[in-house]
Amino acid sequence: MHDAGVRSEHAYLGAFVSIGGAFATWLTSTKAERAGLDRADRWGIFIGEWAPTFFALGIALSQYEQQEGVLGSK
Known part of the structure; x- marks a missing residue:
């Protein structure tokens, strides 16, 4: 999902x-x-x-972003 452009922020926004x-x-x-x-x-x-x-997707994507070092980058 991350490679398709979906970020953790998008998943959290979807939850709210x-x-x-x-x-x-x-x-x-x-x-x-x-x-x-x-x-x-x-x-x-x-x-x-x-x-x-x-929320679960957001957490999973956030962990991926932290591992890949792309957290917060656009």
Whole structure:
């Protein structure tokens, strides 16, 4: 992934966007859909589960960057 241009900062950003997206999706679903709170919860959880994956990718990429000496270089 690093060779394709994905850096640890990108993965961390994706994690934080996922957290915000989970909240926004949950809030939107509670207001816009008549399916009830259960469905809104499922949407929020679905999006929220992406965050740990992005954090794990960020950690892995950060370790790679430290080993290769490219941490923080553009």
